[in-house]
Amino acid sequence: MRQSGMLIPTLREVPAEAEAASHRLLLRGGFIRPLAAGIYTYLPMGWRVLKKLQQLIREEMDRTGAQELHMPALQPAELWQQSERYNVYGPELIRLHDRHLREFALGPTHEEVVTALIRDTVSSYRSFPMTVYQLQTKFRDELRPRFGLLRGREFLMKDAYSFAMDWDSLDLSYRAMYEAYQRIFARCGLHYAAVEADAGSIGGEGETHEFMALAEVGEDTIAVCPGCGYAANLEKAVSVRPDQVDGSSGSIGACEAFPTPSIKTIDQLVQTLELPADAFIKTLVYVADGQPVAVAVRGDQEVNELKVRHWLQAESLELADEQTIREAAGGPAGFVGPVGLSIKLLVDYSAAALSSGIAGANEADHHLRNVVPGRDFPLDHTGDFRNVKEGDCCPRCRDSLKLARGIEIGHVFKLGTKYSGKLKAEITDASGRPTKLIMGCYGIGISRLLSAIAEQHHDEHGIPWPASIAPFRVHLIPVSIQDEAQRALAESLYEQLTKHGVEVLIDDREERPGVKFKDADLIGIPIRIVIGKKAADGLVEFKLRGSGEQTEVTASEALERILRQASDDFGIL
Numbered sequence: 001m002r003q004s005g006m007l008i009p010t011l012r013e014v015p016a017e018a019e020a021a022s023h024r025l026l027l028r029g030g031f032i033r034p035l036a037a038g039i040y041t042y043l044p045m046g047w048r049v050l051k052k053l054q055q056l057i058r059e060e061m062d063r064t065g066a067q068e069l070h071m072p073a074l075q076p077a078e079l080w081q082q083s084e085r086y087n088v089y090g091p092e093l094i095r096l097h098d099r100h101l102r103e104f105a106l107g108p109t110h111e112e113v114v115t116a117l118i119r120d121t122v123s124s125y126r127s128f129p130m131t132v133y134q135l136q137t138k139f140r141d142e143l144r145p146r147f148g149l150l151r152g153r154e155f156l157m158k159d160a161y162s163f164a165m166d167w168d169s170l171d172l173s174y175r176a177m178y179e180a181y182q183r184i185f186a187r188c189g190l191h192y193a194a195v196e197a198d199a200g201s202i203g204g205e206g207e208t209h210e211f212m213a214l215a216e217v218g219e220d221t222i223a224v225c226p227g228c229g230y231a232a233n234l235e236k237a238v239s240v241r242p243d244q245v246d247g248s249s250g251s252i253g254a255c256e257a258f259p260t261p262s263i264k265t266i267d268q269l270v271q272t273l274e275l276p277a278d279a280f281i282k283t284l285v286y287v288a289d290g291q292p293v294a295v296a297v298r299g300d301q302e303v304n305e306l307k308v309r310h311w312l313q314a315e316s317l318e319l320a321d322e323q324t325i326r327e328a329a330g331g332p333a334g335f336v337g338p339v340g341l342s343i344k345l346l347v348d349y350s351a352a353a354l355s356s357g358i359a360g361a362n363e364a365d366h367h368l369r370n371v372v373p374g375r376d377f378p379l380d381h382t383g384d385f386r387n388v389k390e391g392d393c394c395p396r397c398r399d400s401l402k403l404a405r406g407i408e409i410g411h412v413f414k415l416g417t418k419y420s421g422k423l424k425a426e427i428t429d430a431s432g433r434p435t436k437l438i439m440g441c442y443g444i445g446i447s448r449l450l451s452a453i454a455e456q457h458h459d460e461h462g463i464p465w466p467a468s469i470a471p472f473r474v475h476l477i478p479v480s481i482q483d484e485a486q487r488a489l490a491e492s493l494y495e496q497l498t499k500h501g502v503e504v505l506i507d508d509r510e511e512r513p514g515v516k517f518k519d520a521d522l523i524g525i526p527i528r529i530v531i532g533k534k535a536a537d538g539l540v541e542f543k544l545r546g547s548g549e550q551t552e553v554t555a556s557e558a559l560e561r562i563l564r565q566a567s568d569d570f571g572i573l
Contacts, residue, residue, distance in 0.1 A: 001472070001503075001504070001505050001506070002505075002506055002508050003505055003506060003507045003508060003509055004508045004509045006044055006045075006505075007030070007043055007044050008029075008030040008043070008044070008045055008519070008523065009030045009033075009043070010028060010029060010030045010518075010519045010522050010523075011027060011028040011030075012028075012518075014028065015027045015028070017034075018148065019146065019147060019217075020147040020148060020150060020217045020451070020455065021217070021454070021455060021458050022147070022148060022149070022150070022217070022451040022452070022454035022455040022458065022463075023147055023148030023149070023150070023451070025454055025458050025462055025463050025522065026046065026148060026149070026450070026451065026454055026463075027148070028462075028522055029045065029462055029463060029522040029523055029524070030043055030045055030046075030522070030523075031043055031045050031046030031049065031450075032046045032148070032149065036153075037145045037153070038142055038145025038151070038152040038153035038154070039152065039153055039154045040148070040149060040152065040154075040447075042447075045471045045523060046450070048471035048472070049450060049465065049469055049470070049471050050156065050446060050447065050450060052468065052469040052470070052471075053188070053446050053449055053450065053469055054135050054156075054158075054446060056184060056187055056188070056468060056469065057135070057158050057184055057444060057446065058135070060180045060183050060184050060187075061133050061158070061160060061180065063180065064131065064176045064177065064180050065131065065176075066131040066132060066133045066160055067130075067131070067132050067133070068132070068133055068134060068135075069132050069133075069134055070134050070136060071107075071110050071113050071114065071117070071134055071136065072107070072113070073106055073107050073136065073137060073138075073139065074104050074105075074106065074107070075104060075105050075106075075107045075110075075112065075113055076102070076103075076104055076105075077095065077102075077103035077104055077105055078103075079112035079113060079116060079423070080093070080105055080112055082112070082422055082423055083111070083112050083115075083418075083419055083422050083423060084422060085112070088315070089108070091141060091143075092108060092140045092141050092142065092143075093105050093108060093140075093141070094106040094108075094139050094140070094141050106139035107136075107138060107139065108138050108139055108140040109138065109157075109159060109441075109443070110134070110136075110159055110161070111161070111415070111419050111439075111441060112419065112423065114132065114161045115161075115419040115420055115423045115425050115437075115439070116423055116425075118130070118132075118161075118163055118425060118437065119420075119423060119424065119425035119426075119437075122163075122427070123427070124427070125165055125427050125428065125429050125430060125435075128163055128164050128165050128169070128427070128437070129162060129163065129164040129165070129169040129170075129172070129173055130162070130163050130164075131160055131161065131162040131163070131173055131176075131177075132160065132161055133158060133159065133160035133161070133442075134158070134159060134160075135156065135157070135158050135446065136156070136157060136159070137154060137155070137156055137157075138154070138155055138156075138157045138159075139153065139154055140153060140155075141153055147217060147219075147451070148451055149447045149448055149450055149451040150217070150219070150407060150448055150451045150452075150455075151219070152447065152448075155445060155446075155447045155448065156445075156446040156447040157443055157444065157445055157446060157447075158443065158444040158446055159441065159442070159443045159444075160177065160441065160442040160443075161439060161440070161441050161442075162174070162177070162439065162440040162441075162442070163420075163425075163437045163438070163439055164437065164438045164439075164440075165427065165429060165435055165437070165438065166438060167416075167438055169438070170414060170416075170438045170439070170440055173440055174207075174412060174414055174440050177412050177440070177442040178194070178209065178412055181194075181211055181410050181412065181442070181444070182194070184410075184444070185211060185213075185409065185410070187468050188449065188453055188466060188468065188469060189453065189456075189457065189466035189468065190213050190409070190452065190453060190456060191213070191214050191456060192211055192212055192213050192214065192406075192409065193211075193212050193214060193222060193224060193231045193404075193406065194209050194210070194211050194212075194231065195209060195210050195211075195212055195222050195224075195231040195232050195233050195236075195406075196208075196209060196231070196232040196233065196236050196237075197209055197210035197232070197233045197235070197236055197411065198233065198235045198236050198306055198310075207414055208411065208412065208413045208414065209411070209412050210233055210408050210410070210411050211408070211409050211410035211411070211412075212233075212406030212407065212408060212409070213406060213407045213409050213449075213452035213453075213455070213456060214404055214405070214406050214456075215405060215406065215407050215452065215455045215456055216405050217405070217407070217455055218405035218406040218407040218408075219405075219407070219408075220233060220234070220405070220406045220407070220408055221233075221234040221403055221404070221405060221406075222234065222237070222403070222404055222405075222406045223237035223239075223388050223392075223401045223402070223403055224401065224402050224403075224404055225394035225396065225397060225399050225400075225401055225402070226399065226400075226402060227394060227397045227399030228394060228396050228397040228399065230394050230395065230396045230397070230401075234304075234387055234388065234403075235304065235306040235307075236306075237387075237388045237401070238384055238388065238395050239388045239389075239392035239393050239394065239395055239401060240392070240393035240394070240395055240398060241349045241384070242349055242350055242353040243353060252355070252356045252370050252372055253370050254370060255339065255368045255369065255370045255371045255372070255376050256368065256369060256370060257361045257363070257366045257367070257368055258366065258367060258368075258369060259365060259366055260272070260335075260365060260366060260367045261365045262365065263365075263367075264333070264334025264335065265334065266280055266282055266299045266300075269299075269358070269367070270299075273358070275358070276300070277298075277299040277300035278298050278299055278300045279299065279357055279358060280298070280299030280357055280358045280359065281296055281297075281298065281299065281337065281338060281351050281354065281357040281358065281359040281371060281373075282296065282297050282298070282299050282301070282351075283295070283296045283336045283337050283338050283359060283360055284303055284319065284336070285319070285320040285324065285325045285328055285329060285333075285336055285343075286305070286308065286317055286318065286319055286320055287316075287317070287318055287319075287320050287324060288308075288309065288312045288314040288316065288317045289312075289314045289315055289316055289317075291343075291344075292320055292324055292327075292328040292343045293308075293312065293343060293344045293345075293346065294328070294329070294336070294338065294341055294343055294344070294345045294346070295308055295345075295346045295347075295348070295385055296338045296345060296346070296347045296348065296351045296359075296377075297348040297350055297351050297385060297386045298348065298350035298351050298354065298357075298386075299357075300389075301348065301350050301351075301386040301387070301389070302386060302387045303348075303385060303386060303387075304384075304385060304386050304387045305317055307383075307384060307385050307386075308346060308385050311346065311383055311385070312346075328341070328342075328343045329341060329343075329362045330362045330363070331360065331361070331362040331363045331364055332364050334360070335360040335361060335362065335363060335364055335365065335366060335367070336360045336362060337359035337360030337361055337362055337367070337368055337371070338351075338359055338371070338376075338377035339359065339361075339362070339368060339371060339376050339377050340362060340377075341362070341377070344381065345377065345378065345380075345381060346381045346382075346383065346385055347373065347377075347379055347381065347382045347383075347385075348382070348383070348384065348385040348386045349382060349383070349384060350386060351373060352373045352374070352379050352382045353373075354373055355372070356370050356371060356372045357371050357373075358371065359371045388401055388403075389401075389403075390402060390403045407448065407451070407452045407455065408445070408448075409444065409445055409448060409449050409452050410442075410443065410444045410445070411442070411443050412440070412441075412442045412443075413440060413441045413442070414440050415439040415440055415441055416438060416439065417436040417437070417438065417439070418439070419439060420436045420437040420438070420439055421436050425437045453465070453466065453469065457524075457546075461518075461521035461522070462521040462522035462523065462524045463522070463523075463524040464524045464526070464545045464546040465524045465525070465526060465545075466526075466546075467526045467565075470524070470525055470526050471503075471505075471523070471525065472503045472504060472505040472525045473502050473503045473504070473525070473526060473527060473562070473566060474497055474502055474503070474504045474505070474525065474526075474527045474528075474529060474562055475504075475505050475506075475507065475520055475523070475525035475527065475528045475529070476490050476493055476494055476504060476505070476506040476507065476529050476531065477490075477506075477507045477516050477517070477520060477528060477529065477530045477531065478490040478506075478507070478508070478531045478532075478535075479513045479516070479530065479531065479532040479533070480513075481508050481509065481510055482510070483535070485535040485536040486531045486532065486535040488535075489531050489535045489538070489540070489555055490506060490508075490531045490535075491506075492555070493529065493531075493540075493555060493558070493559060494506045496559055497559065497562060497563075500563055500566070501566075502562060502563070502566050505523075505525060507519075507520070520545075521545075524545055525545060526544065526545050526546060527542070527543070527544065527545070527562060527565075528541075528542075528543040528544075528545055529541070529542060529543075529558055530543065534552075538554050538555050538556070539552055539553070539554060539555070540552070540553060540554070540555050540558050542557075542558050542561065
């Protein structure tokens with residue numbers, strides 16, 4: 001391709017709205033342009049990278065035996081009502097009516113559609129197990145689209161769905177997809193972790209794993225054990241349960257109130273009383289499916305709302321407002337404690353293990369000291385209700401857990417019969433009995449993957465793309481297109497490389513060398529051949545964009561090296 005005719009609108013200034021490095025550089029490099037909040041146009045260079053990603057993903061999906069299809073983005077609302085996700089999915093589901101006032105949704109995912117499809121088209125148990133997949137645009141009305149492609153309202157996704165007659169077959173499909181994802185992300189040059197995760201609104205009846213690209217800009221926190229490899233999303237992560245203190249409450253005086261005027265937070269209590277945060281019991285009031293419930297954790301811990309919701313088996317969970325707190329606890333927010341509560345009290349193991357602590361008195365401007373778990377408040381409902389912290393003991397090997405930030409790039413689920421049961425997707429088995437299909441689903445955010453790769457691979461000058469997904473393999477840059485020797489050598493290399501099937505971008509623009517080199521850095525094509533003053537002698541500059549390695553070689557040597565590297569699609573350039 002000739003750069004003079006391509007739409008590559010590079011930018012010199014950093015866009016004000018771009019917070020993440022990947023967002024800034026994808027905009028500056030002319031890969032994407034915004035249309036509206038969370039909605040982007042993929043310009044030719046960005047689309048070339050996306051097509052490479054799609055091809056790579058297709059290769060690995062086909063390798064598992066999965067079959068590609070394409071399902072409609074416009075979905076009847078009745079399907080979502082049958083699966084009982086219509087209300088659960090919330091405002092992220094974009095809803096609309098056609099001219100006949102029939103209600104539809106723009107698909108954020110396709111569990112309902114694919115379940116109905118297989119139910120209505122496959123009749124024999126001999127057809128299973130079966131896996132189908134598609135690469136398609138999805139829609140989610142995100143409350144706060146941010147970080148460019150990392151959280152958008154319209155995005156490209158690969159979603160696959162497996163169907164089986166039994167759980168053993170599902171296990172095989174799940175493992176095949178898990179391993180395919182490992183190959184995909186390795187071929188993309190990503191540093192990632194597969195972590196235990198929560199199924200969220202997708203739901204399911206078995207294990208689920210997220211694939212996280214490690215990056216500081218990631219919106220997810222993951223806990224990783226360097227000793228045994230245990231890894232889990234913060235929502236799901238657990239650590240070794242603290243030992244219960246074996247002390248006699250008789251040696252601790254009765255709990256008593258003391259004044260703490262306007263001192264509401266743990267930080268304020270730590271500063272005023274000059275005690276560590278783990279000397280306090282923090283109590284929060286929530287509303288779960290309309291009913292108030294209190295959760296007590298140690299003062300240095302944070303409540304994990306997902307764990308609380310799962311323990312309660314609640315559909316919804318949110319912090320209570322001021323009026324609800326006063327009605328449930330008798331005192332204002334900031335002074336709530338576990339003693340004397342009339343509502344259900346969940347106590348985290350960290351709080352239950354304290355010999356005594358300081359807690360709110362359920363009275364404005366007062367706290368209680370000498371509060372003993374089990375003596376002064378019940379331990380009827382104890383469990384793991386907190387987020388793990390850096391340094392907590394791994395639940396498998398007791399090594400210290402580390403926390404890291406990650407970008408979710410893939411997710412695999414064991415759905416079981418969550419959808420087949422509600423949409424009545426049944427097949428008669430070999431013995432003549434109707435059997436609900438056992439399902440799995442497997443997603444990769446392709447456009448998000450584009451940003452994740454840029455986030456991990458960028459430098460201050462641009463995005464050095466891995467060779468497997470780079471928009472072109474070689475960037476030919478004649479310093480002066482008006483120079484006859486430079487132009488002739490550049491055209492000769494361009495013709496020979498193109499003839500051998502190597503993707504080449506030749507910068508044939510009449511621009512200053514500095515402009516060409518800055519644009520080349522932004523675009524990040526793996527191999528750069530600069531044809532300059534020594535073109536008449538057949539010499540060129542051979543540069544690897546990723547490592548910065550730069551050598552002067554003959555044009556024939558450059559050609560030979562490129563062809564040798566191009567023969568290995570997975571070579572590191």
